[in-house]
Amino acid sequence: MTDIQETAKTSVGNVAKPTDLMATAGQLGRWDFLRYGAAASVGAAALLYGQSSKPAQARVVASSQPLAVTPLPGVLDLYINDGYLKMVDASLVYHRGFGDRPTDVNDANPSLAIVPKVFTADGRLVESRSYPLDAVLPPEGTPLPYGPDPANPGQYFIRRNYWASYFPQRTIIAEVGSRIRLRVHNRLSKPHEFTLHGAGPNRGNVSTGIIDPAGSKLLELDAPAPGTYIYSDPTNQPVERVLGLFGVLLVIHPDHQWAIGEDLASFERQWLWICHNVDSVWAGIEASGGTVDPRKTKAVPRYFTLNGRSGYESLGITTNDALNLATEEETLISGYPRQVDVRQFGEGTELGTLRGGQLVRLVNPGIVFHQMHFHGNHLWTVGRNNYPWPRREGFVDPEGHVVVQQWEDVVELEPMDRKDCILPIKRPPDAVNAVWAARTTDWGYPMHCHAEPSQTAAGGMYPGGMVAHWTLKAPIIGTGP
Amino acid sequence: MTNVQVPNRRDGRRTSMFKRQAERDEELAKRQREAEKKAREAAEKKRKEAKKKAREANRRKSTPSPSATATATPSATASASATPVPTPTVTASPTPTVTASPTPTVTASPTPTVTASPTPTPTPVPPVNDDGTPSHRFRSQADFSSDQMDVDNPVTEFLQTPQTAVVLKFFSRDLEFDDGNKFEIWSFESENSGRSLPGPTLRPKEGEIFHATFTPSKGAHTIHWHGMEPDPRNDGVGHTSFEIGETYTYQWQAELGRPGDPNYGAAGTYFYHCHVNTVLHAQMGMFGALVVDPTVHPDYPVSPGARRAFVDGPEYDIATECILVPYSVDARWHEMDHAAGLSGEDVGLNRFEPKHFYLLGGNLADPGDTDDRVWSLSTIQANVVPGERKPTLLRILNANYLPNRMYFTDAEGNPAQIAEIIAHDGRPFRDTSVPGVPSPPCSAAGYPLLTSLLSFGAAERYDVMLTPPSAGRYELRVEWEDWITGEILAKRTVPIIAT
Numbered sequence: 001m002t003d004i005q006e007t008a009k010t011s012v013g014n015v016a017k018p019t020d021l022m023a024t025a026g027q028l029g030r031w032d033f034l035r036y037g038a039a040a041s042v043g044a045a046a047l048l049y050g051q052s053s054k055p056a057q058a059r060v061v062a063s064s065q066p067l068a069v070t071p072l073p074g075v076l077d078l079y080i081n082d083g084y085l086k087m088v089d090a091s092l093v094y095h096r097g098f099g100d101r102p103t104d105v106n107d108a109n110p111s112l113a114i115v116p117k118v119f120t121a122d123g124r125l126v127e128s129r130s131y132p133l134d135a136v137l138p139p140e141g142t143p144l145p146y147g148p149d150p151a152n153p154g155q156y157f158i159r160r161n162y163w164a165s166y167f168p169q170r171t172i173i174a175e176v177g178s179r180i181r182l183r184v185h186n187r188l189s190k191p192h193e194f195t196l197h198g199a200g201p202n203r204g205n206v207s208t209g210i211i212d213p214a215g216s217k218l219l220e221l222d223a224p225a226p227g228t229y230i231y232s233d234p235t236n237q238p239v240e241r242v243l244g245l246f247g248v249l250l251v252i253h254p255d256h257q258w259a260i261g262e263d264l265a266s267f268e269r270q271w272l273w274i275c276h277n278v279d280s281v282w283a284g285i286e287a288s289g290g291t292v293d294p295r296k297t298k299a300v301p302r303y304f305t306l307n308g309r310s311g312y313e314s315l316g317i318t319t320n321d322a323l324n325l326a327t328e329e330e331t332l333i334s335g336y337p338r339q340v341d342v343r344q345f346g347e348g349t350e351l352g353t354l355r356g357g358q359l360v361r362l363v364n365p366g367i368v369f370h371q372m373h374f375h376g377n378h379l380w381t382v383g384r385n386n387y388p389w390p391r392r393e394g395f396v397d398p399e400g401h402v403v404v405q406q407w408e409d410v411v412e413l414e415p416m417d418r419k420d421c422i423l424p425i426k427r428p429p430d431a432v433n434a435v436w437a438a439r440t441t442d443w444g445y446p447m448h449c450h451a452e453p454s455q456t457a458a459g460g461m462y463p464g465g466m467v468a469h470w471t472l473k474a475p476i477i478g479t480g481p
Numbered sequence: 482m483t484n485v486q487v488p489n490r491r492d493g494r495r496t497s498m499f500k501r502q503a504e505r506d507e508e509l510a511k512r513q514r515e516a517e518k519k520a521r522e523a524a525e526k527k528r529k530e531a532k533k534k535a536r537e538a539n540r541r542k543s544t545p546s547p548s549a550t551a552t553a554t555p556s557a558t559a560s561a562s563a564t565p566v567p568t569p570t571v572t573a574s575p576t577p578t579v580t581a582s583p584t585p586t587v588t589a590s591p592t593p594t595v596t597a598s599p600t601p602t603p604t605p606v607p608p609v610n611d612d613g614t615p616s617h618r619f620r621s622q623a624d625f626s627s628d629q630m631d632v633d634n635p636v637t638e639f640l641q642t643p644q645t646a647v648v649l650k651f652f653s654r655d656l657e658f659d660d661g662n663k664f665e666i667w668s669f670e671s672e673n674s675g676r677s678l679p680g681p682t683l684r685p686k687e688g689e690i691f692h693a694t695f696t697p698s699k700g701a702h703t704i705h706w707h708g709m710e711p712d713p714r715n716d717g718v719g720h721t722s723f724e725i726g727e728t729y730t731y732q733w734q735a736e737l738g739r740p741g742d743p744n745y746g747a748a749g750t751y752f753y754h755c756h757v758n759t760v761l762h763a764q765m766g767m768f769g770a771l772v773v774d775p776t777v778h779p780d781y782p783v784s785p786g787a788r789r790a791f792v793d794g795p796e797y798d799i800a801t802e803c804i805l806v807p808y809s810v811d812a813r814w815h816e817m818d819h820a821a822g823l824s825g826e827d828v829g830l831n832r833f834e835p836k837h838f839y840l841l842g843g844n845l846a847d848p849g850d851t852d853d854r855v856w857s858l859s860t861i862q863a864n865v866v867p868g869e870r871k872p873t874l875l876r877i878l879n880a881n882y883l884p885n886r887m888y889f890t891d892a893e894g895n896p897a898q899i900a901e902i903i904a905h906d907g908r909p910f911r912d913t914s915v916p917g918v919p920s921p922p923c924s925a926a927g928y929p930l931l932t933s934l935l936s937f938g939a940a941e942r943y944d945v946m947l948t949p950p951s952a953g954r955y956e957l958r959v960e961w962e963d964w965i966t967g968e969i970l971a972k973r974t975v976p977i978i979a980t
Contacts, residue, residue, distance in 0.1 A: 088622045089621075089622055089623070089825065090621065298965075298966075299965050300831065300832060301831060301965075302831055310622075311622045311625065311626075312619050312621075312622050312625040313622075315720075317617065317618050317619055317625065318618060318619065318620075319618050319619070319620055324618075340744065341744055341916070342743050342744060342913060343743065343913045343915070343916040343917070343920060344916035344917075367965050368964050368965050369883075369884050369938055369962075369964045369965075369967075371938045371939040371940055371941070373707070373940055375705075375710070375716055375718065375721075376710050376713075376716070377710060378708075378710070378906065378907075378908060390914075391912065391913045391914040392912045392913075392914035392926065392928075393928055394910060394912075394923055394928060394930060395928070395930065396902060396930050396931070396932035396934070396935070398934075399934075399936055400886060400887075400932065400934035400935045400936035400937075401936055402902055402905065402910065402930055404910055404923065404930070405913060406905060406908065406910055407743075407905070407906060407907075407908035408905060408906050408908075408941075409707070409708045409906045409907070410906060410938070410939070410940045410941045412884075412937065412938045412941070415965075428710040428711060428712060429710050429736035429745070429747065430706075430709045430710045430711045430733045430734055430735055430736055430747060431710070431711045431712045431715075431733065431734075432639055432641065432690065432711070432712075432732060432733060432734050433734070434639035434641070435638055435639050435711075435712045435715075436712070438638075438639070439712075443712060443713050444713060444721045445713065445716065445721065446718050446720070446721055448759075450882075450938075450939040450940035451882045451883075451938065451939045451964055452759055452760035452763060452764070452833075452882050452939070453760060453830060453831045453832065453833045453882060453964075454831075455759065455760050456760055456822065456830045456831045457622055458825075458827050458831075459822060459826075459827035459828055459829045459830055459831050459832075460626070460821065460822020460823065460824075460825065460826055460827055460828045460830050461622050461623060461626040461822055461823065461825055462626060462758045462759060462760050462761070462822060462823065462830070463626070463720065463759075464622045464625075464626055469721065
């Protein structure tokens with residue numbers, strides 16, 4: 001974390017006129033008071049604390065909370081907001097989240113998650129739903145093939161280092177070599193914190209420390225090693241995380257944008273799947289100003305989400321075309337069948353082609369043990385929690401898990417776990433030959449969690465929970481055998 | 482329909498004979514699909530009307546279905562059906578991961594072939610849903626949940642002569658468990674299996690055509706062949722194909738294994754289960770074990786009385802092969818109806834709170850008389866290793882919704898490293914470190930995955946070779962954990978008798 005005083009110097013330059021001080025202070029919040037020094041800030045700080053002095057039952061600080069702060073180049077502002085989100089059954093449930101802009105609890109469209117952002121190695125901060133930034137966008141999320149594979153009728157050569165990937169809300173991407181700069185603004189009445197789990201030295205956490213109500217803090221670090229990291233508010237563990245204060249940092253090496261890391265598995269495109277769950281009892285307690293004691297009020301999740309959506313919304317079969325498209329691009333894996341050899345995910349035998357599948361990064365900032373089951377193809381799991389699994393000298397770890405690269409049709413995903421899996425997108429191996437040869441349509445396969453209560457919404461409505469599907473795309477006319 | 486044999490899929494040239502046959506098959510399939518489509522539309526219309534009436538009746542009766550439109554004004558209180566249970570619980574904390582020493586991936590340097598300019602990017606054709614794949618859109622989750630498509634008699638495309646065929650029916654009755662408790666169980670029965678839990682163990686071979694003709698009752702059901710990967714129609718999932726109204730013959734062909742090749746082969750442990758309102762139907766007992774055996778490869782002959790776990794896998798003793806199926810019962814769920822919750826009513830299916838914990842299964846070669854009772858595991862017989870007989874294979878299938886841990890101990894409860902994990906989810910653990918050369922099983926590569934503890938969750942399967950070094954009593958302790966807090970909910974122990 002940077003020294004706040006030092007960072008303040010940068011912003012002082014932005015505040016040209018002393019007469020603007022109070023107005024600016026009103027916009028910048030507590031973080032800026034600190035940088036003017038304790039003595040100078042007493043009056044203004046008192047003003048702000050006076051504004052935030054609400055009864056214990058208050059949900060948010062005063063309505064005169066500062067508006068959006070003045071942006072700083074290369075700094076990502078995260079606003080800790082609250083509000084109500086519509087669940088898959090159309091009921092509204094209280095949430096908190098790290099948002100892009102300041103919003104109040106009654107906002108009809110509260111900002112509780114950020115649009116994906118990218119910290120580039122050359123020092124830019126770019127808002128983008130896709131990465132690599134200059135790569136071709138796959139139509140509806142589906143990478144098109146390079147061309148037919150003449151030796152394998154109905155299958156295709158896959159383009160290597162070509163297609164961009166779309167990412168869901170809450171994603172921060174940082175290229176290796178970039179400097180991550182986050183300014184976190186607490187707009188609520190309780191203290192909060194922003195922590196990047198496992199992103200520090202020796203895989204320790206990196207945190208802003210406590211951010212008081214109406215306060216702001218800057219967190220600055222070099223991008224850690226390539227991998228997937230969860231960020232969350234660890235306050236009153238795991239309550240604030242369950243309420244929505246979580247997201248994912250993805251670190252990618254700019255020289256290996258289509259690989260997990262140097263000398264690690266390559267992929268056609270990647271998918272980030274963020275699993276979560278919503279406990280409306282906990283939400284109700286916090287919404288009415290209480291504080292959940294997770295030891296006394298056992299968590300009973302009522303909704304289960306994948307990239308923020310559940311059930312038919314997560315399957316992209318609503319009457320809302322824009323929502324369906326976003327789901328197709330961000331969540332619903334799709335691709336053309338290809339030959340894969342799990343012994344090597346790398347360059348194909350044709351120039352510009354890849355012998356490999358698509359990478360699914362499974363991330364669980366929620367609190368339930370998920371069991372991610374894919375129909376149609378097994379997944380090849382290559383690592384857990386940024387530890388690549390070996391291909392030789394495997395072993396059973398002290399927790400009773402086998403540590404070696406392996407096929408799985410159900411992937412265990414404990415709370416706070418991250419797993420990297422390759423979906424080969426190959427011919428479903430047990431399909432009868434004649435059926436495969438006559439295929440003219442897309443073949444869709446479900447993905448669901450086999451801890452089946454997670455497939456419900458509001459106590460029923462199967463499959464209304466954390467569900468998705470993947471599609472083996474239909475043969476392209478004119479490229480058949 | 483003739484049994485069409487397609488040349489190896491790596492062989493790019495198909496014979497003209499096959500083409501003609503394929504064209505005929507395709508034409509027939511088209512006609513079948515058209516007939517089926519008409520039947521489906523009629524059935525769907527009829528069923529929609531029935532469901533509409535049921536929904537309206539349900540609304541009048543109790544819980545309103547959620548409205549399709551959301552209001553922008555938030556309500557101050559969150560809706561909640563669950564009454565918080567004031568039982569102190571421990572918050573789940575992430576389990577520390579043991580660091581695997583990252584072994585650099587060996588990368589072969591493939592020599593790219595210089596080719597002519599790439600084929601122009603083909604323009605994909607919009608998918609035409611002529612095979613029953615739903616192209617529906619839904620206005621609400623309740624609409625989607627209550628509107629799964631069922632078809633009375635869907636057609637099996639390209640029906641071939643099976644080498645293994647089974648006829649399965651649905652049954653429902655109260656069954657007694659080994660602790661004396663009785664619960665209403667829904668499950669599958671075959672012509673000669675009797676009515677038991679789990680459903681009959683099915684045992685096809687790699688490379689063979691498998692048929693299962695299923696006639697459900699008490700509402701629409703399906704069979705999903707968990708871990709087997711056929712086309713969607715034979716995958717048995719309602720929302721990606723259809724639910725069965727009257728009868729359907731599932732057809733698939735377990736992929737043939739190739740020695741040393743990690744990309745091929747289906748031999749291993751699987752299960753089958755209903756995929757309609759799965760959260761409820763699987764808990765009610767609609768599942769059974771599915772074991773795919775390898776076809777004997779000439780390079781890997783098999784000793785008398787033994788079988789291989791997979792094509793180039795280790796031999797095991799057929800007589801002592803055993804399956805263990807952790808299962809648990811939430812008695813509240815066993816009072817529910819077939820379609821509980823589907824119309825939007827809150828029936829608490831997000832709360833799985835079992836109070837009864839069971840180890841189902843037993844000896845696969847001689848399961849005994851299981852008719853009208855639960856098949857319960859009381860003892861595991863294991864062969865001493867090394868010994869005259871081949872080792873014992875223990876197949877494990879987690880059929881509940883909770884994480885399990887299994888501890889292998891000696892008679893005094895000390896950890897005993899007598900479990901060698903050889904496969905997971907129907908796939909062997911292999912050494913894949915060198916591209917382009919055979920990938921031996923881990924044991925053959927010099928590092929058997931030995932352990933005294935195995936952790937796994939819902940629907941996972943593990944194949945374990947038992948390796949007790951001397952005769953006597955060992956134990957297998959199974960623990961069920963809470964799916965949120967990780968706290969231990971129950972323990973059960975079965976003896977392992979090594980001889």
